[in-house]
Amino acid sequence: MELRVLRYFQTVVQQRNISQAAAKLHVSQPTISRQLRDLEAELGTTLLERGSRAITLTESGEYFYHQVEQILALADKTVDNLYNQNDIQGSFVIGAAEAKSFLNVAHALAHVQQDYPKIQAKIFSTNADEVRTNLKSGVFDFGVVMEPAIKTDYDFIHLPGESRWGLLVPNRSPLAQQDHVTLADLQQQKLIISHQSGMQDLLQDWFGDSFSQIQVVATYNLLYNASLLVSAGVGAALCLDGIVNTNQSDLVFVPLTPRQTAGSSLVWLKHQHLSTAAETFLKQLKSDLTM
Known part of the structure; x- marks a missing residue:
């Protein structure tokens, strides 16, 4: 199962049409159709219902699409940070609960941007359950969760404010x-x-x-x-x-x-190897909170 084929599948689902997906990917329609059939054969299940007007997902396809989204997001982030490892640039991902204390994170990001304009932060607003799931899968680098929160498997910084x-x-x-x-x-x-x-x-x-x-x-x-x-x-x-x-x-x-x-904390997995961009942000946040 190749990442290239997963991107074909992702684009077809997003476009709901193989012809439109082929045009966007600059690949021939027969090539995409063949790759999708081979993918379904490899998985032993039908992922797509091919209607006359639009393509829809089967139940298995819905599950697989969700997994593909996470796989490709993680692959893109990894490649981006490896490519830029000789310079302080790249990206990291924060999954954040809705809280006023997120302003502490925002200020740290603003300071990072001033010194390292090539660093990009990707923010996903979500709840604590999704934060934990995506931290464990590696999709998120950090999470902002509301207290009280179980932090047994995490390092954390309490964010000021309630x-x-x-x-x-x-x-x-x-x-x-x-x-x-x-x-x-x-x-x-x-x-x-x-x-x-x-x-x-x-x-x-x-x-x-x-x-x-x-x-x-x-x-x-x-x-x-x-x-x-x-x-x-x-x-x-x-x-x-x-x-x-x-x-x-x-x-x-x-x-x-x-x-x-309710207070909040920034959390990340214990013993996780953070990218240079993520480490730079974390260092900046710690510095801001001690000033």
Whole structure:
């Protein structure tokens, strides 16, 4: 199984058409068709449903495409950093939870760019579960995760600053007129909560025996789409402050009382060999945090 063939497969899936993929890759259509048939034969499964208008993925194809995306991303990053190993350039990848403390990472990146303009950072906004998965596979070099987080297999740096928990509600809601919301208020709401692991445990800690009275109507990965659910009246989003800009919007963030906060950490796998670009960023972040 060659990387070249995986790129053929990736492009065909993205274009949904073999002719368009062939034109983009500057390869003949029969060549791509033959390579894809050989790939399916090698794997012993059908990856693509070849319709009259567009190509779609089978269930096996969906799984394989996800794996191919990670394989090619890792291959590209490795080649890029090997090619540039004699100079401080190249790229690294950070998977980041949504948090105000990411600003520490942003400042470090700005300082790195001033001294080493050929270094490129690739940022993926995601949750802690995806961060752990992609760190272990090597796709991510670093992750920014919210506390509390299991860090047994990771080295980490605590990022200064905390975010406060609260409720994102429409400005037409009676809660929008309050200075704060209580746990009792949350029990009266249709809640939209983060689906990452650990959220259920956090709510259990907050509510104790009353946890069963919580009504969760939806879960979210990133808060932007959850904010649209709030605007549409689906429910109120339990979230951290400072992630969604509520200025000139129909939404209001109301903090929770008693005050509940969450910090964050930059994490990376223990004993991981980081590229020169990644090491340069890490050194800069440590320097910034000690100033």
